[in-house]
Amino acid sequence: MTVRPYVPQDRERVLELFESDRLPGRPAVTDSMLGHVLAGCCPGDAAASLLEEPRTDVAVDRSGEVVGGIGWAVRAQGSDGLLLWLHCVEDDQMIAGVLVRHMLEQAGRRTVHAFQAPTAISFAGLPVRNRRGTAVALEAAGFSRQDGWSYLHHRLDTLRRLPYEVIDITESADPYGWYVRLREKDGTHVGRAVVSQPVEGTAVLEWITLAPQPDGTGHILLQQCLAHLADRGVRELTLLLDTPADHTDHSWGPVRDLHQHAGFHEIDQLHPYIRRP
Known part of the structure; x- marks a missing residue:
């Protein structure tokens, strides 16, 4: 060689x-x-x-x-x-x-x-x-x-459509692409997210923040957001979460659990x- x-x-x-x-x-x-x-x-x-x-x-x-x-x-x-x-x-x-x-x-x-x-x-x-x-x-x-980073992946093309709109999406000229505002039916603000401009139906969830849910159902808000992204042609979404070099414990805490309950799966580190x- x-x-x-x-x-x-x-x-x-x-x-x-x-x-x-x-x-x-x-x-x-x-x-x-x-x-x-x-x-x-x-x-x-x-x-x-x-x-x-x-x-x-x-x-x-x-x-x-x-x-x-x-x-x-x-x-x-x-x-x-x-x-x-x-x-x-x-x-x-x-x-x-x-x-x-x-x-x-x-x-x-x-x-x-x-x-x-x-x-x-x-x-x-x-x-x-x-x-x-x-x-x-x-x-x-x-x-x-x-x-x-932990590399998480979610296929959105299997998500069911929602009967009502609960997000507002603003397309931005900066590299990130989409600014997402998540709200209740009455307009109450419950979260924000930034998603990269989709390429061939794939996009990156750059960051998301959700209002605290006392009943532990924050993942439902995230699922609603993902369902509407799917309606806009996003078939696959990826996400990066910080992870230490020597990580062996599979108990990742509330942030990891939130995304897992919403349907994300770890592909690699x-x-x-x-x-x-």
């Missing part, structure tokens, strides 16, 4: 690698998304200006087929390295290890942050369950797992990593 710089002829194969690791609730990877990933930024942000020459390298087997890829850079201000993304065939630990070692050799003696920032195709953090091979390769190379010289 050899590692070489990415060339345009690798585009289709790299897109396939991205697509094979796509989590439920994330939109299909497009050429436009790939362009932003190669540039080291997300659509609409200025992250690329903070990086020194983002690089993409690929791992190639004996037959010449691309079996993995890695994107990395060095911060323009400071000396830290950034492992932006890594994908490989069937999340093969050996291929991931080759790519990680290659990046470390090229980056030199410096602190390296892995999966610290979102890309155009993914949230920040490595999905440590679905990408176990990459997680093991990082840890074998001296990386330590950091606090991250997303964690960034750090390696100090």
Whole structure:
């Protein structure tokens, strides 16, 4: 196996690698998304200006087929390295290890942050369950797992329609997309939420706050909100909740319980990593 710089002829194969690791609730990877990933930024942000020459390298087997890829850079201000993304065939630990070692050799003696920032195709953090091979390769190379996020997912296309409107939605020009105001039938304000602009029927619940319900039925308010989002074409909704690096206790408290009762399920845990010289 050899590692070489990415060339345009690798585009289709790299897109396939991205697509094979796509989590439920994330939109299909497009050429436009790939362009932003190669540039080291997300659509609409200025992250690329903070990086020194983002690089993409690929791992190639004996037959010449691309079996993995890695994107990395060095911060323009400071000396830290950034492992932006890594994908490989069937999340093969050996291929991931080759790519990680290659990046470390090229980056030199410096602190390296892995999966610290979102890309155009993914949230920040490595999905440590679905990408176990990459997680093991990082840890074998001296990386330590950091606090991250629980990735929750809900399919809304099975929710029943509600007989009356209990939310007001304002479309915003900012990146978040929709500002949601949740109310009772009489107009009483009971909650607010921000939802990203849907892409191919998928959206992100950025945050939500609900008025306290003494009878513990806050999840019903959330379900009402989700049902109306479904009426507006949102088929899948994702959500991130903070989770510590060493979390093993499945008793997550009231916030987690609220979303579980409303129909969300944990797909994975997303964690960034750090390696100090």
